[in-house]
Amino acid sequence: MIHPVLRTYDLHKNYGRLTAVDHLNLSVPAGSIFGILGPNGSGKTTTLGMLVDIIKPSSGYFEWFGQKPDGAIRKSIGAIVETPNFYPYLTARQNMKIICDIKGQAYAEIDKSLTLTELGARQNSRYKTFSLGMKQRLAIAAAMIGKPRVLILDEPTNGLDPKGIAEIRNIIRNIASEGITILLASHLLDEVQKVCTHVAILDHGKILSKGPVEDVLSDSPLVELAAPDMPQLKSLLEKENWVKKFQEDQGRFVATLKEGFKVEDVNRELVAKGIFLNHIMVRKKSLENYFLETLEANA
Ligand SMILES: Nc1ncnc2c1ncn2[C@@H]1O[C@H](COP(=O)(O)OP(=O)(O)O)[C@@H](O)[C@H]1O
Ligand SMILES: [Mg+2]
Incomplete structure (x- = not known):
């Protein structure tokens, strides 16, 4: 090891x-x-x-x-x-x-x-x-x-x-x-x-x-996703070209989008493939923004 x-x-x-x-x-x-x-x-x-x-x-x-x-x-x-x-x-x-x-x-x-x-x-x-x-x-x-x-x-x-x-x-x-x-x-x-x-x-x-x-310091948006059929959603995320990567977090998937993709693209693509989400949310701040704000607050 x-x-x-x-x-x-x-x-x-x-x-x-x-x-x-x-x-x-x-x-x-x-x-x-x-x-x-x-x-x-x-x-x-x-x-x-x-x-x-x-x-x-x-x-x-x-x-x-x-x-x-x-x-x-x-x-x-x-x-x-x-x-x-x-x-x-x-x-x-x-x-x-x-x-x-x-x-x-x-x-x-x-x-x-x-x-x-x-x-x-x-x-x-x-x-x-x-x-x-x-x-x-x-x-x-x-x-x-x-x-x-x-x-x-x-x-x-x-x-x-x-x-x-x-x-x-x-x-x-x-x-x-x-x-x-x-x-x-x-x-x-x-x-x-x-x-x-x-x-x-x-x-x-x-x-x-x-x-x-x-x-960690990427600018790409993070999107939280969940659907009634999580295994189905997972197998789709593994194949989709707009997903840079994703991970599971507290029963949801958190996907990093590739450059140029927006949350509405995600929604459209998934609907087109017959997946209806019961949760979709953009994580508001990239870590970079979060970090800058934290710094300013401490300055
Ligand atoms: N010897 C110490 N006694 C009491 N508090 C301390 C001591 N050293 C550090 N701290 C406190 O611990 C926290 C972390 O400090 P520090 O590790 O120096 O942070 P950084 O290096 O990220 O600026 C701060 O709130 C600091 O005031
Ligand atoms: Mg220090």
């Missing part, structure tokens, strides 16, 4: 009466760039904090590579969850040597890490002369020391200008192309859409939706 890189089982955290993370069930496939997308305060950092053992879960648990976390597994996970400390008067390279010493790794890894994060040319500059984007890239370079199989990033582009954001995005893609699974928390829809392969949308600590980015 191939295990997902990470699986959480009802992972839960409350601070007194406040629920920060609410029975989270996530499965992160190997090789994915997995985005945890949610507005501020939705529980992203708390989730990552639990995964890197900075925060103790109130209940639930998680497994890396199908195993309970132990020292060896922790070493294979690179993370930037808390702001890393570098020495301002030392150069990037000198700082990286210190990181290697702490992690017990050979200095031979430094070049590759600095190249991967496009800092090779600035390795002999002092940290204090770095832009915010370069500092963030050095943090990623440091996290890559020890050849992790997973890289965890919390809001990696916070505070960066568009150029800095694009650089981080490239670096994330470079790292993923080496087969490293990336778990990335962000409140920016655009960032997740551009770089992630999978996403879980978090709100008030709960997952609203999860799956491949093109499914």
Whole structure:
């Protein structure tokens, strides 16, 4: 059996009466760039904090590579969850040597890490002369020391200008192309859409939706359908060309329509085939709209 890189089982955290993370069930496939997308305060950092053992879960648990976390597994996970400390008067390279010493790794890894994060040319500059984007890239370079199989990033582009954001995005893609699974928390829809392969949308600590980015963040309308003869409806949905995909949800089918199809087309097609629905409803908001509204409400 191939295990997902990470699986959480009802992972839960409350601070007194406040629920920060609410029975989270996530499965992160190997090789994915997995985005945890949610507005501020939705529980992203708390989730990552639990995964890197900075925060103790109130209940639930998680497994890396199908195993309970132990020292060896922790070493294979690179993370930037808390702001890393570098020495301002030392150069990037000198700082990286210190990181290697702490992690017990050979200095031979430094070049590759600095190249991967496009800092090779600035390795002999002092940290204090770095832009915010370069500092963030050095943090990623440091996290890559020890050849992790997973890289965890919390809001990696916070505070960066568009150029800095694009650089981080490239670096994330470079790292993923080496087969490293990336778990990335962000409140920016655009960032997740551009770089992630999978996403879980978090709100008030709960997952609203999860799956491949093109499914979860698609603009296609969702239509709820039910008919007296559900098996008949099902076999039709399996064949119809206007159905992108569908799934069962609480005794109804929820179909994603292909581009260009509207709910009235669905109605007409089904009637023409002798299926009379007893329920048809467009799910009002696409997740994208929902998410934008949530963000605005929290802004
Ligand atoms: N140490 C803490 N004590 C009390 N409440 C906390 C603590 N850390 C986070 N919270 C609360 O938990 C919720 C989730 O926070 P957080 O995980 O930081 O969200 P995000 O990273 O998505 O912005 C928020 O309501 C936040 O105020
Ligand atoms: Mg956060």
